[in-house]
Amino acid sequence: MVLLSTHEAVVWWEFHHGKTTAEIASEYEIKKLAPDHILEVFNESDSDAERKRVQEKIELSDPAYVSRVLNRARKKIEKALRSHASSHRLDIESVQDYKGLLIGFDYQAGAQVYIVYTIRLGTIVWYKHDSYSGLLCDGTPIGNGKVSGTKKQCPKFNECRHTLDTILKEYNLEEKLRPDEEQLYMTQQSIAIFNKLAAKEIPRYKRSE
Secondary structure: OOOOOHHHHHHHHHHOOOOOHHHHHHHOOOOEOOOHHHHHHHHOOOOHHHHHHOOOOEOOOOHHHHHHHHHHHHHHHHHHHHHHHHHOOOEEEEEEHHHOEEEEEEOOOOEEEEEEEEOOOEEEEEEOOOOEOOEOOOOOEOOOOOOOOOOOOOOOHHHHHHHHHHHHHHOOOOOOOOHHHHOOOHHHHHHHHHHHHHHOOOHHHOOOO
16 A cells, blocks of 8 residues: 555656646646556555546646645655654654655664655665664675675665665666765665665755856
């Protein structure tokens, strides 16, 4: 089940790909299908209603309506972020609802926690960590340690890569990573990604030219 409605998901996607609410309304003045990513997500839903709804062309010709849709999406996402923070007993440091991001701290784990909303994967809870049992993502020991037996990558390697790639795609951050950041282990690259999302300029705050 997708948290957002079809209109909310489309507006959220377009907004985070650099379009103002007025530009979104102009683009959808004539009915058109949702972006491919949205179509894929809704078509994978377990809900027959969601799969059917996304196949219909969308009209969003009124900028005021688009703004209301964006605000509805923002409120739903903020509620989901705060709910996850509460269930994980986090101390909330900041909530950036227009960016789908909550930053908190888990005193039991002694770690900063990032909670991010994605259309495809839902709400992601990511604990800041340097390793798993003293090993890096590919199984390399931290520091000068030696591998005992065959080096094995983290069992969550593929899942983490898919999660980070989804965040990069949905928040249009793929081109924001520097070449050196692209080479980082995911434990380090993830922090770079979350920092870029937190610092991202979004259309609502762009100065008119």
